[in-house]
Amino acid sequence: MDRVFAAGGAVGRLMASMDWSATALGPVRDWCPTLRTAVSICLESRFALEVLWGRDFLQVYNDALVTHIGRKHPCLGVPFRETFPELEDDYIPMLNQVLAGRGATWSKDWLLLLDRHGFLEESYFTFSFGPIRRHPGAEVVGVLTATQETTRQVLGTRRLSCLRDLASATVGSRTPGETFTRAVEVLGRYAADIPYCLIAVAAPETPRRLVPVASSGLAVAPSAADHPGGLDPAAAVPELVDALVTDRTRTVGQILERLSLHRTAGTPPSGSAIVIPLSEGGDAPPLGLLLAGISDRLPMDDDYRTFLALAATQITAVTTAARAAEAERAMAADARRRALCDPLTGLPNRVALFERLDQMITDSQCDQQGVAFLFIDLDGFKRVNDTFGHQTGDDLLREVARLLRRVVRPDDTVARLAGDEFAVLCQNLTSSAAVEAVADRIISRVAALRINGDEGAAVTASIGIALTGPMISNADELVCAADTAMYSAKRGGRGRWRHFDRSMPIRLARPRL
Template identity: 45%
Template sequence: MKRLFAACGEAGRVLAARDWSSTTLNPPRDWSPSLRTAVCICLESRFPMIVMWGSELAYLYNDPCIPHLGDKHPAAMGMPLRLVWPEVWEELRPLSARVMSGGGATWSTNKLLLVRRHGYLEEAYFTFSFSPLREMSDGGRIRGVLSTYQETTQEVVRSRRLACQRELTAALTRLRTQRSVCIRAPSVLGNHPEDIPYSIVLLWGRYPSLSTPQLVTTSGLGGRQATRRALAAFDRSGLLSEVVNETPLAGGRVVSGLRGWESVLLADGSPAPATAVVVALRNRTSAAPVGILVVGASELLALDQDYRDFVETIAGQISFGLMLTRAREAERTRAASARRSSLRDALTGLPNRISFLRNLGKALLRSQRGNGRVAVLFIDLDGFKAVNDTLGHRAGDNLLCEVASRLRRTVRPADVVARFAGDEFAVLCEEIETMGAVETIASQVVEVLTLAGSGDRPTIAASVGVALSGPGLLDPEELLNASDIAMYAAKRQGRGRYLLYEESMRS
């Protein structure tokens, strides 16, 4: 029997050489036919298989089980199940008890077990079945359990990490600012504490070499105090300066044993993992890092290349999100600048005709709710053409800027001053209660825009047309046109004056 077992691989040789006097089983030559048959089937199977026999469930296994036993092999051969796996005995006992008591076979899919097979607890997942083994020479009484299983740790871990990456992609896709990316990312990572017990995101300013990275947000840590202690530990390590000085972080830097780390706690009050992976966040248009991602490494998972690749991928997703939002922010800035330019006069910075008409339309709507009347002053400079002809266009531009400045200082703070084209300006006045109020403004405009000639510069004056909203003038274009008509009437009467619009002027 020993020779037969010894021919069945490493596990068979261990079984054949085992001193069975110290176990609950007799030597193999005394085993019952049912046990011998079950063990032979087990040893010759190329699928992980375990025979657990007797009241103590003596543990017998084949070669495919050896990699999953770790340093428990070869001592586990023949030991009671509760001594082979004491760390998970409370979870395995009800399953084996059910089978041994005649309750029938049972199984479990992707069951999480925290096993100790390399000297430390680690997270492992198994899909397995427990089936009864009967002693046929004893009337078919159940004497043991046959288990076939498959370790699914890699598949489960990879699947949930992929889910984390998908969730992160979906969360970062439509964000609009870099800060929102750095806030949202740890929020997502915090939903996956099995792989990411905690995370920290830091960002540099525009010039990393001249500043220190600023904390944006964290996940998993036990409040502000824990965060401050964590950052202090990283700062003392000198790692942050290494990142900004372009020390390579290929695949992330694994750090552990930081001074003061023992006082850092997770949100549930447990000690934070002592090992972390640090990865630089980069803008793909520049070699310089823009930030740092710190991810705590779970002590229940192997810190292998798969885990480092996972963290590197997350950092890449955040970096890509930062790059997209940076591009969107730049595009919004350009668009806002273009909108401002489209509504502003390039020379004076005043609102242009389009902007003036929009403001006028809103003012007319407000006036209909009882906020007084709206007045438009249409201004045309008299003598401006002579300035351009005698002194040149630069002098003309300087004069227009001076006119704009004088108008802004002269009218009321809430009034809108605009430049239309050439030497045409307009003023929008709201909440006009009396005719005298708008006449005072028009008189002041004429006065400040009367510029006596000096040297080669001709005398400048202003013709101002004033139109007040009323029953027949509630349309922006109509009101502006009325003030234009009044302005031309003022010119015909000698210039350097203002006139109020009258309907007779149209003819």
């Protein structure tokens, strides 16, 4: 074995067995001292080094570089352009710069697609290109290339950025649906790692059916509208049901074809997907499933699996928080609704009435429109209660509430104040005639009500009407005036309405609560 190749490991032994006279480098005995020295340094190094000799950049490299070039090996003594034609446009100008004596150069995190494990793999390298001279200060006769693979660092940084963006985009989501939508938008920006993704939840009525709620990277995004009953994977993709039921991650081949879905054009190829349950832990069933396409250009190693699992964990955590917040808001809204609602009739209560009245008066002052308050009291209601019982009285109050809703104008507000007292708020008034028409309808309809059949007892309604104006400018004054007018109507014979005027003896204002 030639001493040049003696310490060269597997590549050195291969080089020793080659017929170099069949290459452009010629027989080893004719190699100049500079080439012999460069090759010896290259072969004896434990770093990935390559000698690119002459204007054709003939290749000689060591064992450490073999794992970098994958199935391009062996390409010893072959011009660089023939081995890597896909890199010529980017690579050759830098090599020519060095060969022309314009100094060393380098390139960081260069993307290469290499066939090292039976598929074109997304790989990243940092290259350093330095001159090889015949002797110090003489002409440059070759380029010494040092290569460091940075694939794991680049992918790790990219995936960390994805997880950071995912956390930033989803935090504060108000609902699970908002979380899912924001999550797939972020994952869609990292198609190199996740060519497509789909989040599906179990159908409420049929847990073994899946309802798609958000997706990215799919040509026609599936939706609940497209699949009103949900996706039914039981026959086509039973692995999905298994993942949902067993709460275990599954890798599934040809999932899109089996679900009749398609990727968007231009996304990295993906022949399989990982299905990860969005699991809260414990005995609770998963919130749904994350279907993440696996790039065919990346090895499915532990780093890849960990990244996808962390993405699913983040989505689950934010979804759980959003669901809890949504439940709290629903409880708070229900509590407020109950606090502002009369439980017997379903009408707004006194508190809700005054809230609405304050706002209406404020709006009317801006619009220069009037607000009217109709204070309604049922005449004879006590007699109904005493004669027929409180259940009949309650039924009567509910019927009056339904009647009032039907006879008022669409924008008017009906409320129950207390006992047998009701109120109607009318806004956007230009005259009192519209309010009087409402009062007439109420009086006639209430008078037509019968308790215990056609021959039963009847009730009537006395109504006091007050309108905002120069002398009445706030809610308390308006209600007090309407209350005063209502008692004037009762004294005048009941079953009628009266407008408030200053001649009436003012009743003391009732408390709001």
